[in-house]
Amino acid sequence: MLLPRRRDPARLLPADPRTRAIALDLYQRVAHAPIVSPHGHVPVEWLVDDAPFTDATSLLVTHDHYVTRLLHASGVDLADLGVGGRAVEPRAAWRLFAERWPLFAGTASGYWIEEELISVLGIDTPLSVDTADRVFAEIQARLDDPGFRPRALFDRFDIEVLATTDDPLDDLAGHAGLAQSGLGGRVVPTFRPDRYLDPDAAGFTESIERLLSATGEAATFSGYLAALEARREHFIRHGAVSADHGVEEPTTLDLAPGQAEQLFQSVVTGSAAAGDRAAFRSHMLLQMARMSVDDGLVMTVHAGVVRNHSTATFQRFGPDTGHDFPRRTDFVRGLRPLLERFGLERDFHLVLFAVDETVYSREIAPMASFYPSVYIGAPWWFLDAPDAIGRFRSAVTESAGFSRGSGFIDDTRAFLSIPARHDTARRADASFLARLVVESRLSQEQAGAVIDDMVGPQPKRVFKL
Known part of the structure; x- marks a missing residue:
């Protein structure tokens, strides 16, 4: 990671001199540690083309x-x-x-x-x-x-692992080429199937047709599941370690095969009512967990964002143009069907990301402190800022400790911001740990061991790197 120039070396650290000194010592332990970024959105083409x-x-x-x-x-x-x-x-x-x-x-x-x-x-x-x-x-x-250029910066940032986000039908040729290119770190794809699971997604029927055609599977629910499983296997062969799911509501539903078949036929023909479309989405989130149990891909769920809030802006500029906003979420009831089936599977890793701060202490941390499969996703979007990271640590640590977290996730498309975001998280975590040391809730040795773990070993364990 690059050294800052003309910047206060203690920026973002506590104002109290004693706490700041401890925080600075903790920060300096990890300031130059390699970056492990197991979820992000940098296009692989930037590194392949190196333009x-x-x-x-x-x-x-x-x-x-x-x-x-x-x-x-x-x-x-x-x-x-x-x-x-x-x-x-x-x-x-x-x-x-x-x-x-x-x-x-x-x-x-x-x-x-x-x-x-x-x-x-x-x-x-x-x-x-x-x-x-x-x-x-x-x-x-x-x-x-x-x-x-991108490749030079990748090496300069000391990126050990960088995950991209990819469409299930991507041939992943760019990743295959990068793996043989001599790049200093590892770049892995991430399976992101939202458009193939959500009947309300634009072009859903066409997406299903392309999926079935690409895999040679029949237009049945079992064929559809087999097609998704085949594409997941393709991603695993190219180094993928996780499958990511962006949902507005983290709800799951366990259906009998006959019910699922009926729902599948209605959603692909466009005849399903709103309630049936929601039921299909919920069942498919559970099916994604079942597949993760079977094939070992870590399952990450990014929930609680209302997309394209401004219709006029969406019509004029398209998606991802600044008008996606957080909403309340219910993980405890919404994920119960999924966790009833798979929550006790010790090789299943489910990482939950929220933009509703109220669920950290009320739902996600308590769930992660019981279920061996559940991990607490780092502050994401709107909440990946210095003060919000501090609030997150306060919300989750007392019930779940430090071991149940994912490690920091930068979740960025802005390549140059990767070191800035990781550095921000390291400073925020050093600040939180320093306060616990000053309050005699941790020794400085314990705090050092925790922050050492956070920046590398922890995300590697959670994401099976």
């Missing part, structure tokens, strides 16, 4: 919905930022961003961008409306340097 990043706007603004969302709230048209594939003059869009840079004061995204500018790109000039063009040019000079 230079084009410009500052594309790199830091257009594709970062943390950034574009707040700019949109201030009155900027997303089209002027290049969102949704709109053509834009990069320097003009960068000026819009620089003019509104003060809006990001105190935000996690503002902190990460400063980390990227200073620690990764080595930009000494503070960003402002007056320095916009200068900073843009300085960034461009870095991007034109071969040392700032």
Whole structure:
């Protein structure tokens, strides 16, 4: 991981001098540990092609919905930022961003961008409306340097493991090529089948047809399951260790084979009512757990996000453009059918991610403190910021300790933010552990062992790396 430049070495650490000193000591133990990133969204093509990043706007603004969302709230048209594939003059869009840079004061995204500018790109000039063009040019000079291409940065960031997120029908040729390329770390695919499991997903019927055609399976429920199992096996052969599931509601349902067949036929023909579509989704989440028990893929569930909240924005710019928001979730009742069948399977790993903070202490930590299969997913989306990570630790540790966590997950498409996010998590965890030391709830030796485990051994155990 890159050393920070001109940054307070104790940034994000507690203000109290005694606690800060302990936190800094803990942080320094792991500051330069290799990055283990078992869930993220960096396209594998970036590393396969190793093409230079084009410009500052594309790199830091257009594709970062943390950034574009707040700019949109201030009155900027997303089209002027290049969102949704709109053509834009990069320097003009960068000026819009620089003019509104003060809006990001105190935000996690503002902190990460400063980390990227200073620690990764080595930009000494503070960003402002007056320095916009200068900073843009300085960034461009870095991007034109071969040392700032994706593969060079991958090695520079000391990434030991990086997971991508991939469609079940991807041939994974890019991963196969990377595995033979001599890249310093390991890049693994992740099986993400949402569009093949959710009858309300756009193009669901066509997706099922493509799946069955690709695998040569019959258009029956058993054929459909066999097709998914075959594609999971394809991913495992290419190094996958997990299957990821993004759901609005973490609900599961155990159906008899005949019922499942009837539901399958109704959803693929488009005749299923809303309740039947929801039942099919719930049954398929349970089936994904059954498959993970059988083939060993870690099952991760990212729940509780209402997608495409602004219809007008979705129609104009498409998905993943900044208007996905958290909602309340119920893991205890929703996952009970799944856990009744598989919760006591010791080789089954189920990692639960929430954006509803209330479920950490009420549901997820208590479940993880009983079920050997359940692990607590790290703070994700909206909650992966410094203060939220501290709240997360306070919420889950008293009932589940440290061993039942997943380790930090950066969950990012913004490649340059990977070291910034992992560094943020290491500082937040060091701060939490330092408080426990000062309060005589842990010895400093115990705290050191915990933080050493968090950054590498723990995510490797949970994700079977």
